[in-house]
Amino acid sequence: MISFIKGELLFTDADSICLYANGVGWDVNVPDPIMYFKGKEYSLFCYTHFTQDQTTLWGVNSLEELNFLKKLIGVSGVGPRTAVALITAKGIDAIVSSVETGDVASLKVKGLGEKTIQKIIIELKGKVDLTQPSKTVLSSKVNDILEALIHLGYSKIEIMNYLSLREPTFLDESDERIIIKEFLKQR
Numbered sequence: 001m002i003s004f005i006k007g008e009l010l011f012t013d014a015d016s017i018c019l020y021a022n023g024v025g026w027d028v029n030v031p032d033p034i035m036y037f038k039g040k041e042y043s044l045f046c047y048t049h050f051t052q053d054q055t056t057l058w059g060v061n062s063l064e065e066l067n068f069l070k071k072l073i074g075v076s077g078v079g080p081r082t083a084v085a086l087i088t089a090k091g092i093d094a095i096v097s098s099v100e101t102g103d104v105a106s107l108k109v110k111g112l113g114e115k116t117i118q119k120i121i122i123e124l125k126g127k128v129d130l131t132q133p134s135k136t137v138l139s140s141k142v143n144d145i146l147e148a149l150i151h152l153g154y155s156k157i158e159i160m161n162y163l164s165l166r167e168p169t170f171l172d173e174s175d176e177r178i179i180i181k182e183f184l185k186q187r
Helices: 063-073 080-090 092-101 114-124 140-151 156-165 168-173 176-185
Strands: 004-012 016-021 024-029 041-050 055-060
Touching: 004 024, 016 041, 024 080, 041 063, 041 156, 055 063, 055 080, 063 080, 063 092, 063 114, 063 156, 080 092, 092 114, 140 156, 140 176, 156 176
Parallel strands: 024 055
Antiparallel strands: 004 016, 004 041, 016 024, 041 055
């Protein structure tokens, strides 16, 4: 299975993007293809979905989102399109909070009915850890790093993927300049 792709964007269409990596153009379904630009390099964590008729790739921005996507798809009636749409529209923290409180109305998105939302709540309640801080809450240090590297031409997705793979102690104890230098060394 394919779980990560890094490559140059060749083109987009209504639901997906085509990333050129290792001599292959990979068609990856993403929530908002217009947010990607031809010729730029992107990194995506991918879920490979198999059906009787086809095999598709679904891209998300972080390992945390990929893991949560897999949990959502494990719920009967929730496919990758709906799971990616829900994660993108609501965010992991809001979904977890709504699941734990049983708030059906706050999980409404296009393509997701009330019965399926109730299944999500029933099947995931108590199975998602609220004690772990979310990686989506950005510190001022991370914001400074993002701003500097985006100014140098790197994408937010690429930067966040790099930061999510680093040890939290490295990020906490290192100066912004050191983190930026380490990022640039790996590019």
